[in-house]
Amino acid sequence: MRAHVVNGLTIVSVEGFGxxxxxxxxSTRGGGTSKPPxxxxxxxxxxxxxxxxxxxxxxxFFAALGLDLARSTWAEQVHGARVAVIDxxxxxxxxxxxxxxxxxxxxxxxxxxxxxxxxxxxxxxPILIFDPVRGAIGAVHAGWRGTLAKLAVKAIWTLQEVYGTxxxxxxxxxxxxxxxxxxxxxxxxxxxxxxxxxxxxLTFISRSAQGWYVDLARANSLxxxxxxxxxxxxxxGSHCTCCRSQQxxxxxxxxxxxxxxxxVIGLVE
Ligand SMILES: [Zn+2]
Numbered sequence: 269m270r271a272h273v274v275n276g277l278t279i280v281s282v283e284g285f286g287x288x289x290x291x292x293x294x295s296t297r298g299g300g301t302s303k304p305p306x307x308x309x310x311x312x313x314x315x316x317x318x319x320x321x322x323x324x325x326x327x328x329f330f331a332a333l334g335l336d337l338a339r340s341t342w343a344e345q346v347h348g349a350r351v352a353v354i355d356x357x358x359x360x361x362x363x364x365x366x367x368x369x370x371x372x373x374x375x376x377x378x379x380x381x382x383x384x385x386x387x388x389x390x391x392x393x394p395i396l397i398f399d400p401v402r403g404a405i406g407a408v409h410a411g412w413r414g415t416l417a418k419l420a421v422k423a424i425w426t427l428q429e430v431y432g433t434x435x436x437x438x439x440x441x442x443x444x445x446x447x448x449x450x451x452x453x454x455x456x457x458x459x460x461x462x463x464x465x466x467x468x469x470l471t472f473i474s475r476s477a478q479g480w481y482v483d484l485a486r487a488n489s490l491x492x493x494x495x496x497x498x499x500x501x502x503x504x505g506s507h508c509t510c511c512r513s514q515q516x517x518x519x520x521x522x523x524x525x526x527x528x529x530x531x532v533i534g535l536v537e
Pocket of ligand 1: 446447448449450451508509510511512
């Protein structure tokens with residue numbers, strides 16, 4: 269994963285992911301207008317920040333990406349397992365205000381040129397998907413619940429159903445998220461994975477003297493490989509939001525009072 273600075277904002281992206289038809293990027297916390305504890309590039313309306321500051325921050329980030337904020341679509345993320353297909357009537361929902369957001373949805377897919385999909389996170393795993401054959405994209409919000417529900421796989425099945433996507437054609441980026449260094453969980457979370465993922469590779473769970481740790485990036489990579497996505501088409505997964513306090517918001521590190529980054533993927537016109 270590499271960081272580059274555009275207009276004073278640091279954008280993280282992955283070389284080798286996608287082609288000239290798409291733009292993607294993960295925001296970082298600097299260069300925005302929000303005050304503590306949202307300082308400074310908070311991109312979420314729902315966390316209690318000044319909505320005008322959030323809108324300004326979103327405009328700054330989208331300008332840096334070279335994408336049109338008004339043609340981006342945002343979801344009301346609820347740690348659920350619903351995938352929404354974004355057609356022309358839905359484009360732009362949740363971009364300029366909170367009330368038009370796509371309700372109760374944690375994954376978005378589309379194939380409309382000149383539009384983008386956005387997922388907000390601060391520890392949960394943002395996953396971006398590109399099908400270069402069908403020209404379709406997806407964005408997924410996967411915390412441990414979304415990972416347990418295999419939401420990234422569900423998003424790919426939705427791409428297949430709607431656009432004819434073959435998993436083996438897909439490229440995927442796993443964005444900045446809390447790493448196995450910091451994501452300690454209780455035994456009840458481990459039990460859920462062991463129960464619902466029977467037969468799956470559980471090497472993403474480790475145990476130390478302190479307790480159980482889950483590597484959500486690796487878990488998502490494993491389930492995507494399980495449906496035929498090649499290891500060489502799965503990028504990212506190396507930045508821990510909790511460790512990198514200068515770069516990222518972290519819900520766990522900041523004890524819930526913090527901003528959100530956005531993971532964005534857009535299809536160019
Ligand atoms: Zn860490």
